[in-house]
Amino acid sequence: MLDSRPLLLATDFPPIKRGRVETLQVNLGYLCNLSCVHCHVNAGPNRTELMARPTIDLILRYIDQHDIQVLDLTGGAPEMNPHFRYLVTEARLRGVEVIDRCNLTILLEPDYAATGLAEFLAEQGVVVTASLPCYSEDNVEKQRGKGVYNKSIAALLKLNALGYGIDADKQLNLVYNPVGAVLPPPQETLQADYKSELKQRFGIEFNQLFTITNMPISRFGSVLMSHNTFNPYMDLLKNNFSDANLATVMCRSLISIDWQGYVYDCDFNQMLEMPLIATDKTKTHLSDLLGVSMMDRDIAIGDHCFGCTAGQGSSCGGALND
Template identity: 50%
Template structure:
């Protein structure tokens, strides 16, 4: 189905380290609902923003739900863009939480949406359905956050987190609130445990905000962040940082091993980064056709045998294996 020959430097690094990259049984269905967002962040690997039109349709959601309910995949991970801006967001969450076998739902929340006109329902809705929140918070100091995510975002985020705390998020064991740290430039995240302790101290002392965990995620050298690096003449040096910090012990924990990533169109990818690199999984081309096969759609795959499908890689994958590693759940080692 996919050529297993070494095709890039990342493949070579895996081979040299005797660190094979193979799937395991799917545990997470990650749906990128589209590129619509109320912010335009420098580090965004999706190139999301307020003017983007790419969002999942109700028909595609129906097909995804029909497929998903027939599986035993325990977790639905919603990302974007800003998932709550999709018209069918509430229907999607309610349906999954009301399956005969209810699933855990995670929402990669841009917290500022909570205070946007027309989205006042978001916080209460997420709490009612016990949706786990993973929220971007690049720093506990205003200047760094505003530089990366836009003027005023820090204060609006603090206000949103305080509201979530009032509803029980970060305090009630059933209402999980996790933060995400992304570096504010072309360097690797610091050690996650120590930074989490700093965050918890500063957020509590200055804003009386509680949260559960901090996830440190490296910036990927793609899309808007790659453009930022190019403008500053730092793209090549950042790639060297990632390659030099390759850590083979992170491979076992890579999210591509246990995650099925799906686009707003329903196409299947190994991860959200491959999705933005336009590297879908494909069917075999017709016999005698030297071209590429057609992209796979979620409702065309068998989740029982999906672990046999090879994983597509590229040099951007060094972003997930550098230093302590990086996944949608933070550091790997």
């Protein structure tokens, strides 16, 4: 696989600093039941990297010490980590909002359906933020594989039956990624289209749609390079840079933790193995930051940061200024 990392490290992106950390975004491992084209972590069924129980307990210690408000669980398929339910339960007991970045199809996998994964999420009041790259079957299956669309629809109907997207305490959000090297369309307009199409065709309801720009790293970066479209895509991102988005980029209030417990400024920096700035170590472990404030620290930047600031902006919570 072609590596885009060397092309991203030298940058003229403006310097930024972190505010108070409110969100821990935790990658529970790269194991996944899917292998999506746009996946920036190269997750798949053959990956073996999974966060171990001692690191999970360290996450909980950090939450206790730093008054973390949101625990954002990613993967891979985060639900495939054997300690997923333990972490969710403990975080919810602490009053922390938990987000599960769910690929939907995992809810129908026999082992997870039989043990009531969807029901567990509902009982815990977990916010489900689910990937659905488009409301049309062709576009979804171009990114995520044959048969994924129908499974996703079935999973959404299952979540609706449990009150997701309907009850106030069961938030269901969908995530849109463009197909190819283009910026997402306006989030508010696309959300209206999603709501209309999914309601009319399947009776599906959800809360919000998040549009997220494809980042030129890992698997997607390799695809761009192999098709000689990496430079044009970077030009697109840079030409659409918006200074207004700098105030609300997600890295200002978030830190990202990998499956081994190492800390990065964001999930994308994690995949690029870009360490925190102003530390004595090449890699900083979460155990080194217990009791340490991250306020006002410089954030490690690269050319991929233009992906978060182009056009309407992009974060794990969708557009920044739609």
